[in-house]
Amino acid sequence: MHLDLHMMADRSEDDNDTSMLTKPKPKTKRPPMYKVLLLNDDFTPMEFVVHVLERFFGLNHAQAFEIMLTVHKKGLAVVGVFSHEIAETKVAQVMDFARRHQHPLQCTMEKED
Ligand code: TYC
Numbered sequence: 001m002h003l004d005l006h007m008m009a010d011r012s013e014d015d016n017d018t019s020m021l022t023k024p025k026p027k028t029k030r031p032p033m034y035k036v037l038l039l040n041d042d043f044t045p046m047e048f049v050v051h052v053l054e055r056f057f058g059l060n061h062a063q064a065f066e067i068m069l070t071v072h073k074k075g076l077a078v079v080g081v082f083s084h085e086i087a088e089t090k091v092a093q094v095m096d097f098a099r100r101h102q103h104p105l106q107c108t109m110e111k112e113d
Contacts, residue, residue, distance in 0.1 A: 031083060032112065033111075034110065034111055035080075035081050035087075035109065035111075036078065036079050036082060036107065036108075036109050037076050037109065037110065038067070038105070039071070039076045039108065040072055040075050041105060044103040044104060046072065048101065048103055050065050051064075052094055052105070053068060055097075056094055081112060087109040090109075091107050
């Protein structure tokens with residue numbers, strides 16, 4: 001009677017072939033993160049940059065001095081990685097503080113890969 005009960009007559013009928021199924025991906029994408037960069041210039045005093053790094057990025061004096069020196073020698077450095085909103089706030093705080101003290105210090109952000 002039911003001799004072909006387990007026979008797959010045709011591939012199109014095999015709708016349970018795990019090798020052909022793509023796992024539905026839980027679509028919980030993490031938000032992109034942003035690098036905050038500090039740029040070197042010839043005029044902003046080193047001590048001012050150290051102060052900025054302590055004040056706005058929560059670094060201790062040794063960490064702040066080290067990053068300031070990296071910027072001074074290499075031209076720029078990443079000083080932190082944050083959400084878009086936090087990164088924007090940090091950049092605005094640094095740029096405003098530098099402007100108020102009449103230093104040309106530049107701080108920018110860029111999307112992380
Ligand atoms: N190059 C500056 C100087 O020699 C120091 C400096 C460091 C400036 C880091 C900006 O982001 C900076 N006074």
